[in-house]
Amino acid sequence: xxxxxxEDFLDGQILLIDKPLGWxxxxxxxxxxxxxxxxxxxxxxxxxxxxxxxxxxxxxxIICCGKFTKKIPELQGQVKEYTGTITLGATxxxxxxxxxxxxxxxxxxxxxxxxxxxxxxxxxxxxxRPPVFSALxxxxxxxxxxxxxxxxxxxxxxxxxxxxxxxxxxxxxxxxFRIVCSKGTYIRSLAHDLGQALGSGGHLSELRRTKIGEYxxxxxxxxxVFAENLLGKTTxx
Numbered sequence: 001x002x003x004x005x006x007e008d009f010l011d012g013q014i015l016l017i018d019k020p021l022g023w024x025x026x027x028x029x030x031x032x033x034x035x036x037x038x039x040x041x042x043x044x045x046x047x048x049x050x051x052x053x054x055x056x057x058x059x060x061x062i063i064c065c066g067k068f069t070k071k072i073p074e075l076q077g078q079v080k081e082y083t084g085t086i087t088l089g090a091t092x093x094x095x096x097x098x099x100x101x102x103x104x105x106x107x108x109x110x111x112x113x114x115x116x117x118x119x120x121x122x123x124x125x126x127x128x129r130p131p132v133f134s135a136l137x138x139x140x141x142x143x144x145x146x147x148x149x150x151x152x153x154x155x156x157x158x159x160x161x162x163x164x165x166x167x168x169x170x171x172x173x174x175x176x177f178r179i180v181c182s183k184g185t186y187i188r189s190l191a192h193d194l195g196q197a198l199g200s201g202g203h204l205s206e207l208r209r210t211k212i213g214e215y216x217x218x219x220x221x222x223x224x225v226f227a228e229n230l231l232g233k234t235t236x237x
Contacts, residue, residue, distance in 0.1 A: 013064070014075075015062075016060065023055060059208040060220055080182075082187055086175045
């Protein structure tokens with residue numbers, strides 16, 4: 001059981017959630033909002049997350065409630081750590097599994113030496129182009145809306161920082177990785193750009209956010225479990 005009081009949540013809490021696969025970040029926030037409002041009979045309640053995770057990603061989502069929603073901008077700026085899988089030999093328009101493979105490429109030429117040498121291009125301050133299938137806005141419209149309409153949009157590059165990009169397992173066509181990076185870094189774009197640099201194409205096939213600043217997914221809770229602990233009963237997503 002969660003023993004926190006109504007005042008605890010109104011005064012402010014930082015809640016660490018392990019977002020399940022297939023959930024949007026919005027769904028996770030809504031689950032917690034519903035549970036807290038139900039428990040304490042609150043009509044209005046401030047709650048929000050400090051950095052979106054795509055539905056196809058899992059892992060750490062920081063949710064701030066009550067007066068701590070003011071901390072969201074500060075938390076969004078923290079360094080983040082991710083683990084996951086890049087699949088070489090094929091590209092997708094969204095740079096991940098949201099869309100179907102559109103082109104395939106050979107991977108026989110890829111060696112550990114070539115990979116290690118190529119990775120150096122992606123460490124430090126790098127110029128990155130966000131994916132066209134993203135929630136960034138251009139002229140008041142989200143990029144993925146243009147993409148779904150088949151419209152070409154000019155997307156400006158941005159400078160991001162990647163302090164760590166290591167391959168933890170190489171089992172072609174799959175590469176397991178760990179990345180530590182700044183706010184605003186698109187891991188999908190890193191997967192796509194690495195594939196291009198290797199001459200093999202590539203897309204992100206699995207992603208998990210493991211850390212945001214000092215916060216670790218090891219201490220995070222599933223949103224359904226949070227609701228059950230707070231309400232003292234089983235809930236459905």
